[in-house]
Amino acid sequence: MTHFLYFDPGLGAMIIQAIVAAVAGVLLFSKNLLYKIKLFLGISKPNDDVFDDIDVKDSDIESKSTSDKQQ
Amino acid sequence: MISNNRHPSSFRDPSGFIFVDQGIVKRSISPLYFKPYKALKSSSFFKKLQNAGLLILHEELFASSEEIIIQPEQISFMNYPYEWSFNQYKEAALLTLKIQKFALENGFSLKDASAFNVTFYKGKMVFIDTLSFDFYKENSPWRAYKQFISHFFGPLLLAKYNGLESLKLMNSFIDGVPIKMVSSMLPLKTKLNPFLYSNIHLLAKFEEKHNEDYKGVSKESTLSKKAQLNIIKGLYDFIKKMSLKTSSEWGNYYEKTNYANDAFDQKATIIDGWIKQLEAKTVIDVGGNDGTFVRKIKHELHEALVCDIDYNAVDANHNYVKTHKETYMLPFVFDVLNPSANIGFNNKERDSFLKRIKAYAPDVTMALAVIHHTTLSGNIPFEMSAEFFSTFSKHLIIEFPKRNDSWVQRLLNTKGEFKTHFDFYNIDNFESSYSKYFSLVEKVAIDNSERVMYIYKSL
Numbered sequence: 001m002t003h004f005l006y007f008d009p010g011l012g013a014m015i016i017q018a019i020v021a022a023v024a025g026v027l028l029f030s031k032n033l034l035y036k037i038k039l040f041l042g043i044s045k046p047n048d049d050v051f052d053d054i055d056v057k058d059s060d061i062e063s064k065s066t067s068d069k070q071q
Numbered sequence: 072m073i074s075n076n077r078h079p080s081s082f083r084d085p086s087g088f089i090f091v092d093q094g095i096v097k098r099s100i101s102p103l104y105f106k107p108y109k110a111l112k113s114s115s116f117f118k119k120l121q122n123a124g125l126l127i128l129h130e131e132l133f134a135s136s137e138e139i140i141i142q143p144e145q146i147s148f149m150n151y152p153y154e155w156s157f158n159q160y161k162e163a164a165l166l167t168l169k170i171q172k173f174a175l176e177n178g179f180s181l182k183d184a185s186a187f188n189v190t191f192y193k194g195k196m197v198f199i200d201t202l203s204f205d206f207y208k209e210n211s212p213w214r215a216y217k218q219f220i221s222h223f224f225g226p227l228l229l230a231k232y233n234g235l236e237s238l239k240l241m242n243s244f245i246d247g248v249p250i251k252m253v254s255s256m257l258p259l260k261t262k263l264n265p266f267l268y269s270n271i272h273l274l275a276k277f278e279e280k281h282n283e284d285y286k287g288v289s290k291e292s293t294l295s296k297k298a299q300l301n302i303i304k305g306l307y308d309f310i311k312k313m314s315l316k317t318s319s320e321w322g323n324y325y326e327k328t329n330y331a332n333d334a335f336d337q338k339a340t341i342i343d344g345w346i347k348q349l350e351a352k353t354v355i356d357v358g359g360n361d362g363t364f365v366r367k368i369k370h371e372l373h374e375a376l377v378c379d380i381d382y383n384a385v386d387a388n389h390n391y392v393k394t395h396k397e398t399y400m401l402p403f404v405f406d407v408l409n410p411s412a413n414i415g416f417n418n419k420e421r422d423s424f425l426k427r428i429k430a431y432a433p434d435v436t437m438a439l440a441v442i443h444h445t446t447l448s449g450n451i452p453f454e455m456s457a458e459f460f461s462t463f464s465k466h467l468i469i470e471f472p473k474r475n476d477s478w479v480q481r482l483l484n485t486k487g488e489f490k491t492h493f494d495f496y497n498i499d500n501f502e503s504s505y506s507k508y509f510s511l512v513e514k515v516a517i518d519n520s521e522r523v524m525y526i527y528k529s530l
Contacts, residue, residue: 012277013217014292016269020216021298023269024305031308050158050393051165054307056173060123 079419084183086202096146097132098201100139107179107205108139116177117201125170127192127199143201148376148431151421152186152222153242154403154411156385157230157315160238162196162393163189164223168307170198171213175296175303180207184215186222186241187421194398212294213302217278220270221247224306228271231313232258235382238404245415251275266309315386334520339367341515342437342468345526346370349466351434357407357460358441361387362400365437376433378405407441407459408449428463436464443472446496447482453495453504461508467527471501476521498523 078096081089086104090097100108111117112131120126133140152160166189171181181203188200213219222241225248229237233256240248254275261267342364346354352373356365359377361384368375377400379385388402405411410424438460445451460467472479474497483490502511509527516523 009214010217010278010281012279012281013220013274014212014214015281016274016277017212017216017294017302018292018298019273020269020305021294021301023265024301025298027266028301028305028308049311050390051162051311052169054165054169054172054304056119056123056125056169061119062122 079417080415080421082416084200084202095142097140097142098129100141100202102137104202105139108202110206111179111204114177116174116179116204119177120170120173120198124195125166125173125198126201127197129201141201143199146190146192146199147374148401149422149427150191150401150403151241151411152189152226153239154378154405155191155238156382156389156402156404157227157235157238158386158389159191159196159402160186160223160227160230161310161313162389163191164219164227164310165307166196166198167219167223168303168310171215172300172303172307174204175207175300178207179204180211180213181205181215184219184222186226186247187245191401191403194392194396194400207296210293210295212292213299216302217250217274218247219306220274221250221253224270224310225250225253227310227313228261228267229253229256231315232256232261235315238382242411242414245420250278266305270306334517334522337517338439338470338522338524339364341517341524342439343368343370345468345513346372346435349435351466353431353433354435354437355428355431355433355464356437356439357405358438358444359388360384362391362402364439365400366391372399374399374401376401376403376428376431378403380404380406407445408451425462431463433464435466435468436460437468439468439470440472440478442469442501443476443479443482443496447479447486447493453501454507457505457508461529465529466512467509467525467529469505469525469527471498471523471525473498473521473523479521 076090076092078089078091085101086107087098087100090099117126117129121128127143127146129141129143131139131141152163155163163186167181167184171184174180182205183200183203185200188198188203189196190199191197221244226238226241229240229248237256250271254272257267257271262272346368347370351370353375354365354368354372355376355378356362358379359365360379360381362375362377365372365375365377377388379388379402382404385402385404388400391397392400392402405424411421413419413423413426414421442453442456445456446453460469474480474483479496483493483496486493505511505525505527509529512526512528514523514525
């Protein structure tokens, strides 16, 4: 493991991540549950956002023409 | 071949540095970073991110036991966080989180999360710091978490709650807006939101508390990968949903202008003709609003920089770029009266607008419906604006609204008793001042309006 301490990650910021993660976990779980209920009831809103999901799609990674590579 | 000419902005990370070789930006990798670099390369991690359009392309030029040199795809016009609109900023933040999640899934982790690792290029935000990845160490927290908050989440929250101009703070805080400051500026209601409370207010308290007990060795704290993914996903979902109240004002500008439709079309036709005649490939539209006029140019442009002081206009332009998947349009926030300066160590880390635009040297500069604002609101004399426009491109297409134009009258009336000080604002003075820096190629008056279009060539 190469560990470059070229900036201070902040000790407080390292410790707090357990709390932040717990809060985020609860929120994600409840949102997910709410979404599933809405989906079940057929009241989920369509997604008209210009931004994608967090996941990198497999199709984007694999199939790509080489035309726009290395210029 | 050991490279020198280190770029003055490239000193923070000892893994390598950027240098410029005969005008081409290259990256030298130090043996310190060989292990991660080779792992990233052999596991096709770079390739996957590049195929997905998230990471700038590069090719390896040279490899020895002392140095590896890669050449990234050259960025035509570098733009910085303090020049992005709200949704551009959002896009950059989401890109960083997306990359971190993908990295974690592949056994790597972003070792920094600087907003300067991202730039808007070919219609989207792209990650440009190829050496930002390190191996993920099982059960270790995200080292760049605090940096992400101070570079991305903090500024975005300030923009939402305290005004879009807060995004300019990154100009002063090149290492991110201090979290304590973000916490103190946000409204009280943000403390009632558990997500914001933990990510901002509690973080500020923790940082304050642990600031003192520094013992030289940072204490090891642990965090499972699943927990870290919760942080990343939580931030992604929250930022993705962030919106502005003002977004409904988008694009109303052209409905408010004093143009008749015919005059608008005539202006577009004139510009298109001139651009075609010059066979221009690149333009900058200063005060280009949401890019409407540039999109009326039928002649194919390679790239168009469209900047405006109005955050909402730039956001509207960005939204258009995203929904239409345009790649030639580059929107950014720009104030003619105060362009971005050279900042950072030695004043050389981030280049000023003028330095970048001179190097870019667009074929044509467009300044439509701008001169009355710079002259009458900004009090910039004609000669000084002429000098400014003459420094970075050969041709200038400029629109002059005459004294009787309703906008000009409105601006003059705001001057009250000093109105007479602006008697110089007339077409003769404009022409004589601009003739000191330019030769006139053609001028055309727009029918049924108080406006005249000029095309100038710099002397």
